[in-house]
Amino acid sequence: MANRDNPRGFEFAGSMYGGSVGAVxxxxxxxxxxxxxxxxxxILASGYVDIALSNSGSILGVATQSVTTGAGDHEDILxxxxxPAYKFRAQCSxxxxxxxxxxxxxxxxxxxxxxxxxxxxxxxxxQIVALDDDGVNVLGANADVIVRFVRSNFAxxxxxx
Numbered sequence: 001m002a003n004r005d006n007p008r009g010f011e012f013a014g015s016m017y018g019g020s021v022g023a024v025x026x027x028x029x030x031x032x033x034x035x036x037x038x039x040x041x042x043i044l045a046s047g048y049v050d051i052a053l054s055n056s057g058s059i060l061g062v063a064t065q066s067v068t069t070g071a072g073d074h075e076d077i078l079x080x081x082x083x084p085a086y087k088f089r090a091q092c093s094x095x096x097x098x099x100x101x102x103x104x105x106x107x108x109x110x111x112x113x114x115x116x117x118x119x120x121x122x123x124x125x126x127q128i129v130a131l132d133d134d135g136v137n138v139l140g141a142n143a144d145v146i147v148r149f150v151r152s153n154f155a156x157x158x159x160x161x
Contacts, residue, residue, distance in 0.1 A: 003091075003142040007113040009039020010062045010088040012080055013146055016129075023086065025064055025078040035068045037112035041125075042079055044153060049077055054108040054117065059125050059152045062088060082152030089132050089146055092118045096131065096143035103128050104150055116145055125151040 012023040030036060031048035041052035044060045052059055061079040069075050080086065093108055093115040104124035108117040116126060131137060132144035149155070 003137055003140060003144070005091075005142045007091050007093070007109055007115045009037065009112060009114045010041055010090045010147075011039060012062070013087040013089040013132075016085040016087060016148065023064075023080040024083075026061065026081055028077055028079055029074040030067050030069050030077050032069050032073050033071050035066075035111050036063045036077065037066045038063055040111050040114055041082075041107055041149075048074060049079060051111055052107065052114075054106055054120075055123060056107075056125065057123050057151060059107075059149045061149075061152070081154055082149035084148060084150065084152075084155040087129060087146050087148055088126075089144055090114065090116045090126075092116045092141075092143050092145055094119050095141045096128075096139050096145060098139060100128055101130070116147055118145075123151065125149060 015021045028049045031050040040063045043052045059082045061081040064078040067075045104127045106117040106120040109115045126147040127150045130146040137144045
């Protein structure tokens with residue numbers, strides 16, 4: 001069975017510690033002249049939330065809502081912080097294999113279509129923790145995986161759980 005190609009960003013998937021914990025959110029301000037879609041990985045730039053790029057070396061968190069700002073405008077936005085124990089669900093942009101489990105890899109894509117770039121490891125901002133076990137998803141192209149952010153404003157890759 002093939003996985004659906006449906007990039008949609010990052011979705012909160014719980015805590016590495018278990019339980020039914022909900023995501024904590026941070027109320028922040030967006031940068032001006034930016035478009036952020038719910039599920040986008042975001043960064044902090046000059047104190048404002050902006051969209052993360054494939055070369056972002058540190059992730060602030062994941063947007064919980066969509067916001068567009070014009071020149072000189074700043075809007076309120078809620079962000080789930082990229083805490084080391086928070087898990088997120090996202091789609092791989094290529095082919096996920098068993099050998100990639102626990103690998104630290106990059107992200108890619110634009111607003112609304114961010115994915116895990118399982119075959120790139122320059123920035124190493126996310127760690128693949130598991131295959132999303134929803135009963136339909138399988139290893140291979142466009143697999144959904146569970147990841148955690150390991151290079152963020154709240155942690156770095158040397159932090160152990």
